[in-house]
Amino acid sequence: MTDRATTSKATTSTTIRMSNDFTQYVKILGRGKKGARSLTLEEAEHAMSLMLSGNVAPEQSGAFWMLIRIREETVEETVGFTKATRQYLLKKQPLGINIDLDWPAYAGKRNELPWFLLAALALANTGVNIVMHGHMFDGENRMYVEHAISKLGLVVCNSKGRLKHELETSHFAYMPLAEIDESLGAMMDLKYVLGLRSPVNTVVRMMNPFFANNSVHGVFHRGYDQLHLAACEQLGDASVLVFRGGNGEAEVNPERDVTLGKWQDGMATWSDWPKAEKEHKRLKDNLDLSRLTDHWRGDQLDQFGGQAVRQTVASVAGLLYGVSSHEECLVLADDIWARRDKGYFDSIL
Numbered sequence: 001m002t003d004r005a006t007t008s009k010a011t012t013s014t015t016i017r018m019s020n021d022f023t024q025y026v027k028i029l030g031r032g033k034k035g036a037r038s039l040t041l042e043e044a045e046h047a048m049s050l051m052l053s054g055n056v057a058p059e060q061s062g063a064f065w066m067l068i069r070i071r072e073e074t075v076e077e078t079v080g081f082t083k084a085t086r087q088y089l090l091k092k093q094p095l096g097i098n099i100d101l102d103w104p105a106y107a108g109k110r111n112e113l114p115w116f117l118l119a120a121l122a123l124a125n126t127g128v129n130i131v132m133h134g135h136m137f138d139g140e141n142r143m144y145v146e147h148a149i150s151k152l153g154l155v156v157c158n159s160k161g162r163l164k165h166e167l168e169t170s171h172f173a174y175m176p177l178a179e180i181d182e183s184l185g186a187m188m189d190l191k192y193v194l195g196l197r198s199p200v201n202t203v204v205r206m207m208n209p210f211f212a213n214n215s216v217h218g219v220f221h222r223g224y225d226q227l228h229l230a231a232c233e234q235l236g237d238a239s240v241l242v243f244r245g246g247n248g249e250a251e252v253n254p255e256r257d258v259t260l261g262k263w264q265d266g267m268a269t270w271s272d273w274p275k276a277e278k279e280h281k282r283l284k285d286n287l288d289l290s291r292l293t294d295h296w297r298g299d300q301l302d303q304f305g306g307q308a309v310r311q312t313v314a315s316v317a318g319l320l321y322g323v324s325s326h327e328e329c330l331v332l333a334d335d336i337w338a339r340r341d342k343g344y345f346d347s348i349l
Helices: 003-029 041-052 058-071 075-090 116-125 145-151 160-170 182-188 190-194 200-206 224-235 290-297 303-321 326-338
Strands: 101-105 130-134 172-176 214-219 239-244 258-264 267-273
Touching: 003 041, 003 058, 041 058, 041 075, 041 182, 058 182, 058 190, 075 200, 075 224, 101 116, 116 130, 116 145, 116 172, 116 290, 116 303, 116 326, 130 145, 145 172, 160 172, 182 190, 182 200, 200 214, 200 224, 214 224, 214 303, 224 239, 224 258, 224 267, 239 303, 258 303, 290 303, 303 326
Parallel strands: 101 130, 101 214, 130 172, 214 239
Antiparallel strands: 239 258, 258 267
């Protein structure tokens, strides 16, 4: 047998052995209605560690995530997956700069623009260091924030060096998930094979890859906000805002009441904000990005977009500055918006 054949056989044996370590977790989840159970925190953490190590077969990973998706992830599983991911990312080279706000953006918008991008940029204009990260699925009828960022002339960072540079120069940086870590990107891309989103979407919202002081999470469905805050408590997070946002992004929909969940100072609090728009004002399916830049410059104000930005800035500012009342948060938001650099896009387009 040649050296190459011997090496290949040894590599295959190692992969099979490591994959068999993971098989126990697929069995736990898939034993039927009476035999199946959810994973403990420790089991979830170990399973995620195996997947991130690259020693789990794609078929196993896909089966694992779909079995969990059928019944939805528990708090313990979410904590275990997130702990393993954070430990894994902690081993990578540190960024070397303080991050004020982690802003995951993975949902994509249907029929509307990502107005939350303007909210993030307005906050960044006041000196708040924000890292936004996300993932695009080609062929979907959604506008992902990365698409808007590219079209608007902002930088899509492909290295930590570039990320640090953008933060130092403009206080805002965006990095795709696959650039943060290829394994996590591959887990998200299982959607192309499986046809469904998986609990990985919860993990990437919770992971806070650059260990920011604060995080804001947008969720798709009611109940996930409670799951996120319960997980934050067990993870020992310092400051997190979570709410059911527009199309699942961290953007307040001004046409709906919104319940904001906040984990801060070791306790969870909930605030109900009324909808800002009493009538339907959305320009549905008008995805012309000039609406964003015109509104930013003040050339042509967008009624729906303006309220979406204002309410989103208010919600995040409340987290950053420890303000709870809706009225006080709006005062903060108006001041932050008034201080934006109206020529910001002129310098990059």
